[in-house]
Amino acid sequence: MGNPLKLPLLLNRKYRKPLVDNRTLRYESTRRRILQILWNGIGFGFAVVWMIPFIWVVRTAFLPKESTIGTGWSWGLTFDNLIHVWQAAPFGQFFMNTLLVCSGVLVVQLVTMTMAAYAFARVEFAGKDFLFMLFLVQIMVPPDVLIFSNYQVLNEMGLLDTKLGIMLPYFASSFGVFLLRQSFKQLPKELDEAARVEGASRLHILSRIYVPLSRPIYVSFAIVSVSFHWNDFLWPLIVTNSEDNRLLTVGLAMFAKATESGAQWSDVCAATLIVSAPLMIGFLLFQRQVIGSFMNSGIKG
Structure with a gap:
């Protein structure tokens, strides 16, 4: 019959590697998620920058002529x-x-x-x-x-x-x-x-x-x-x-x-x-x- 004092050491050796593997997987999963969010944010930022001139053109095309030369914001729209x-x-x-x-x-x-x-x-x-x-x-x-x-x-x-x-x-x-x-x-x-x-x-x-x-x-x-x-x-x-x-x-x-x-x-x-x-x-x-x-x-x- 083996020494009972060695049992915790054996259990520690047995389950140490799976615990380390699980921590590594969680770390990699978190890192990939953060990178994905970061790249999505960068892509969304570029999309917003690209859309600003287009939004300005569309808005100005439907604004009355007197509103385009003013400095304030106007909600008036026209097809003229x-x-x-x-x-x-x-x-x-x-x-x-x-x-x-x-x-x-x-x-x-x-x-x-x-x-x-x-x-x-x-x-x-x-x-x-x-x-x-x-x-x-x-x-x-x-x-x-x-x-x-x-x-x-x-x-x-x-x-x-x-x-x-x-x-x-x-x-x-x-x-x-x-x-x-x-x-x-x-x-x-x-x-x-x-x-x-x-x-x-x-x-x-x-x-x-x-x-x-x-x-x-x-x-x-x-x-x-x-x-x-x-x-x-x-x-x-x-x-x-x-x-x-x-x-x-x-x-x-x-x-x-x-x-x-x-x-x-x-x-x-x-x-x-x-x-x-x-x-x-x-x-x-x-x-x-x-x-x-x-x-x-x-x-x-």
């Missing part, structure tokens, strides 16, 4: 600024031009990048890797560098001050080709072989297999493309000269620089809200689809 701005400049024409340019560019980009991405991913031809490297080089070149050369080409073609002239340099997207090619390469080649056994052509395989399985990539690219061309300013400003072909961003700049509205912050903010409202409303309506498309469109391998 939006009505005045819409009637003072042809924003309806600018809106239709922007919608036509964004949708036209997107449709052509989806077709061209689908064909090019499938060729780079599944079709074997001489110089494929070198040609794809040229596409990657185009991603590294800022679009503003090509403004002069694109302007000269459009001038020789007689497409200046036309909607087609605004769209033409963006009909092919190297970024879209790269993004879609990576998605196509992730799909197993057995799908092609099974479809070819059934007698399907390449176009049939592309439209019935590759395109539906890469839907998140198409949605993500569509969001990026529409946002970029909706907010594009420099290229439409250089190419267009008439109100019939101006886009919203150019129309907003011309309206803000006008002598009769330069000091009217309520009119400028109302015009800014008109330009930015469609994108914000679209994001709020399709927020879940937008976030899901970006989460499901990660590039692998």
